[in-house]
Amino acid sequence: MQESAAAVGPVARLIEEFHKLPGIGPKSAQRLAYHVLRAPAAEARALADAIIEARERVTLCSRCQYLTDTDPCRFCSDPQRDRATVCVVEEPLDVLAIERSGRYRGLYHVLHGVISPMDGIGPEDLKVGELLDRLRSGEVREVIVATNPSLEGEATAMYLARLLRPLGVRVTRLARGLPMGADIEYADDVTIARALEGRQEL
Amino acid sequence: METPRLFKTEAIVLRHRPLAEADRLVVLLSPTHGKVEAKAKGVRRAKSRMGGHLQPLTRVLVQLAQGHTRYVVAGCQTLESFPALQADLDRLGMGLYACELVDRFLPPGSESYLAYHLLLETLRWLEQGASPALALRRLEARLLHQGGFGPELGRCLACGATAVERGAFSPLAGGVLCPACAPGQAGARPLSAGALAALRVLQKGPAGQVSRLRLPPAIAREVELHLRAYIAHLLEGDARSTSFLDHLQRQLLTAAQEA
Ligand SMILES: [Zn+2]
Ligand SMILES: [Zn+2]
Numbered sequence: 190m191q192e193s194a195a196a197v198g199p200v201a202r203l204i205e206e207f208h209k210l211p212g213i214g215p216k217s218a219q220r221l222a223y224h225v226l227r228a229p230a231a232e233a234r235a236l237a238d239a240i241i242e243a244r245e246r247v248t249l250c251s252r253c254q255y256l257t258d259t260d261p262c263r264f265c266s267d268p269q270r271d272r273a274t275v276c277v278v279e280e281p282l283d284v285l286a287i288e289r290s291g292r293y294r295g296l297y298h299v300l301h302g303v304i305s306p307m308d309g310i311g312p313e314d315l316k317v318g319e320l321l322d323r324l325r326s327g328e329v330r331e332v333i334v335a336t337n338p339s340l341e342g343e344a345t346a347m348y349l350a351r352l353l354r355p356l357g358v359r360v361t362r363l364a365r366g367l368p369m370g371a372d373i374e375y376a377d378d379v380t381i382a383r384a385l386e387g388r389q390e391l
Numbered sequence: 392m393e394t395p396r397l398f399k400t401e402a403i404v405l406r407h408r409p410l411a412e413a414d415r416l417v418v419l420l421s422p423t424h425g426k427v428e429a430k431a432k433g434v435r436r437a438k439s440r441m442g443g444h445l446q447p448l449t450r451v452l453v454q455l456a457q458g459h460t461r462y463v464v465a466g467c468q469t470l471e472s473f474p475a476l477q478a479d480l481d482r483l484g485m486g487l488y489a490c491e492l493v494d495r496f497l498p499p500g501s502e503s504y505l506a507y508h509l510l511l512e513t514l515r516w517l518e519q520g521a522s523p524a525l526a527l528r529r530l531e532a533r534l535l536h537q538g539g540f541g542p543e544l545g546r547c548l549a550c551g552a553t554a555v556e557r558g559a560f561s562p563l564a565g566g567v568l569c570p571a572c573a574p575g576q577a578g579a580r581p582l583s584a585g586a587l588a589a590l591r592v593l594q595k596g597p598a599g600q601v602s603r604l605r606l607p608p609a610i611a612r613e614v615e616l617h618l619r620a621y622i623a624h625l626l627e628g629d630a631r632s633t634s635f636l637d638h639l640q641r642q643l644l645t646a647a648q649e650a
Contacts, residue, residue, distance in 0.1 A: 211411070212410075212411030212412065213411075214411075304635065306484055306487045306488070306491075306631065306632035306634075306635035306636075307406050307447075307487050307490065307491045307494075307631055307632050308408075308631060309631035309632075309634060311634055311635045311638050312638060313638070339446060340446045340447050340448065340477075340483075343477070343483075344480065344483055344484075347478075347479075347480040347483070348480060351480060351642075352642075355646075372409075372413065372435040372436075374435075376436075
């Protein structure tokens, strides 16, 4: 941190901003900042533009809460996808991981988090109300809960099962191909495909 | 240059949070080494053998190595995993609440032997299933008492009278007030004889006596509210996990009304 303290004005500010990003420590923040400063001006501008454009154009899909620049998103507006099945995930990155497996043809619902009582994060802080609204249309017959196999992911799955079962929807959970503690984001395609195939009633 | 100091201890995983690179930070409660923060490397990857052992509400045997800035988990095996508790949403919420309380009332570096065994007894009680709310009340009362946080239940905090059988409970004053002193005291709530007797057993009574307590619902509710107000006073706000327990409770009530 001493070096970033020695850096002044705009450089310090840039380091500071990188440091706020998830997984970026003070050392990495400095490395990124100096990379941007050494890069050709056009490259730096492209990065800045990309951030601004993404922020301005990308919103949450009003149906599935996935990140999108069109509403509804490309999954929700794709007529080829199975509208009777909804796969519930914690984060947008999990959608990409499940898509990579190539085995899933239904729709998604992104919770944007997971129930974490000790952090004070409850169902009302997640996109659970939006999921309930979707299910009221009666089109959905199965909800696959694909939260991570962590304590919080399991708690969220149990909560959703309790909430959704009275609505007459089939609620299933990814099979234990994914070991406890693992994140879907880091799982390989084969593991995800196997977990999807072996899903079980909650 | 870095001399890794290794040690082995049993511990209960109190909480965890993701770190960069699929790592996780785990907060462990050891009976002999206090509260220890350690980094578990790569445990969010599907190939990790350690991830499953290091979930909260698990009793583990861990090997910890002194790393650069904090301990690193070098090895881990599960000793006890409380499967019934983990599979039941209500008891899971209660178990997490128990962990949060111990975490928040046990400062880093403090003696942890009593708190460890109190938490372990509580988790075993929740696992076995009967009257789980009583397990939490006992944990609350004992944990605070062991940590020197009170509340005073033996004598009136205003006049010192020792034969108090009812009166008021005041988080601000730190315990009971006799009927003569209670009126006009800020934040004091009426305390029934039944609730005071129950609080005394919960705070100091032997485990057998506590498990034989059969509190009428009104008394159980009163005890719960007094302890909750007291904890909220000490923590300057409710414990974070109570909002989830409240949510489940409300849901249960609505479901009962609809049925
Ligand atoms: Zn969508
Ligand atoms: Zn008095």
